Amino acid sequence: MNFSSKLLENAVAEFSKLPGVGQKTALRLVLHLLNQNKQEVEQFSGAITKLRNEIQFCATCHNISDTAICEICSSPKRDAGVICVVEDTRDVMAIENTSQFNGLYHVLGGLISPMDGVGPTDLQVDSLVERLKDGEVKEVIFALSATMEGDTTIFYLNKKLKPFNITISTIARGIAFGGELEYVDEITLGRSIVTRVPYENSLTK
Ligand SMILES: [Zn+2]
DSSP states (O other), rough: OOOOHHHHHHHHHHTSSTOOOOOHHHHHHHHHHHHHHHHHHHHHHHHHHHHHOOOEEETTOOEEESSSSSHHOOTTTTTTEEEEESSHHHHHHHHHHOOOOEEEEEOOSOOOOBBBBBBBGGOOOOHHHHHHHHSSSOOOEEOSSSSSSHHHHHHHHHHHHHHHSSSEEEEEOOOOGGGGGGGOHHHHHHHHHHTOOHHHHHHOO
């Protein structure tokens, strides 16, 4: 693309870095911003800067939060005896939308993927084990995607958690998760949490 302005070119280059945004779309977005008044554009850029500077990760479950301990972890209404293990914050949002789960979460921050060089130490595994030590947690539910990475992660975590005297269960496999969030319907996801099965049983099917 030939740009008439270096400033325009720079802005388009920044937008093009976003997932799924090509140069043409980036140009359309930038021109759209140029048509807005300065105050609106400042609000837009301010929200992004504020997000990046002020966002926190819950010290307990690692979910994205405005506070050191997130709203879910600090709510007395939640059942602290059940932890649902998910890949990222999108999964927490999806499960919360179903209103079928009243326990707590643990956000791993990814899945074990030897191909991409992601190992257990890159994920929030140790802190999950740590949360089980005081004996308050009675059940851990795996809600991870039905991919090779999801299976590998569950297999690894199951071995890690087995020494604790808790129920280890998994939601119905085959539920689309995370990146495929938009394809999950709430009723199916909600039902799969309610009808979760012990992990060991899920292997024999
Ligand atoms: Zn939390």
